[in-house]
Amino acid sequence: HLVKVALLEDVxxxxxxxxxxxxxxxxxxxxxxxxxxxxxxxxxxxxxxxEMLIKEQMRKYKVKMEEISQLEAAESIAxxxxxxxxxxxxxxLKLGFxxxxxxxxxxxxxxxDSQGEELEVLLEEEAAGGDEDRxxxxxxxxxQSIKEEKxxxxxxxxxxxxxxxDEENLDSETSASTESLLEERAGRGASEGQY
Numbered sequence: 547h548l549v550k551v552a553l554l555e556d557v558x559x560x561x562x563x564x565x566x567x568x569x570x571x572x573x574x575x576x577x578x579x580x581x582x583x584x585x586x587x588x589x590x591x592x593x594x595x596x597e598m599l600i601k602e603q604m605r606k607y608k609v610k611m612e613e614i615s616q617l618e619a620a621e622s623i624a625x626x627x628x629x630x631x632x633x634x635x636x637x638x639l640k641l642g643f644x645x646x647x648x649x650x651x652x653x654x655x656x657x658x659d660s661q662g663e664e665l666e667v668l669l670e671e672e673a674a675g676g677d678e679d680r681x682x683x684x685x686x687x688x689x690q691s692i693k694e695e696k697x698x699x700x701x702x703x704x705x706x707x708x709x710x711x712d713e714e715n716l717d718s719e720t721s722a723s724t725e726s727l728l729e730e731r732a733g734r735g736a737s738e739g740q741y
Contacts, residue, residue, distance in 0.1 A: 548562075548565050548569065548600050548603075549600060549603045549604050549607050551565060552565055552600055552604055553604065553607070562597050562600040562601050562604065563593075563597050565596075565597075565600055566593045566594070566596040566597035566600060567593055569596060570589070570592045570593040570595070570596040570597075571589070571592070573592075573596055607703070610699055610702075610703055613699055614696055614699055614700065617692050617695055617696045617699070618696070620688075620692055621689055621692045621693065621696070624685050624688050624689045624692065625689065627685055628682060628685045628686065628689070631678055631681060631682055631685070632682070
């Protein structure tokens with residue numbers, strides 16, 4: 547979330563440093579049992595640490611967005627090539643209209659030679675059509691893999707997992723200090739009842 551806020555710095559004036567100053571005491575606070583004056587000395591270190599974390603996450607975010615834009619460009623190129631192949635594809639059925647003047651009814655050797663040449667041209671076009679079909683299949687597979695990769699990157703984009711509240715994420719020092727306080731109270735209550 548802080549990365550998204552920092553990326554809009556020109557609108558909201560919240561740079562990574564400003565965000566670190568605001569959120570560092572919340573994110574990396576000192577244990578409750580430490581002296582507040584001593585913990586004030588650590589504010590600069592904590593702020594610097596949070597600022598570095600935000601900047602690193604911003605860098606990762608920008609790298610992933612660049613990857614997504616490159617994938618979109620590759621997908622666009624593949625789509626254009628596929629549509630170009632489909633537009634330039636020959637008509638699948640050859641309509642064999644001929645007139646009697648072209649030699650269909652004429653049984654001369656000249657007419658038979660021209661028919662053989664036409665047959666060779668048709669075979670070459672079919673072979674080229676097979677190459678185009680294979681290229682279409684490859685392009686379709688490539689487009690599908692690009693979409694899957696883009697989806698995967700988009701899914702992994704939010705790397706900063708949302709953290710729970712302080713009550714849910716007690717660190718070991720805080721929980722140890724709480725346990726020691728409970729033990730002290732129980733000890734006092736037992737000793738007060740003895741007198």
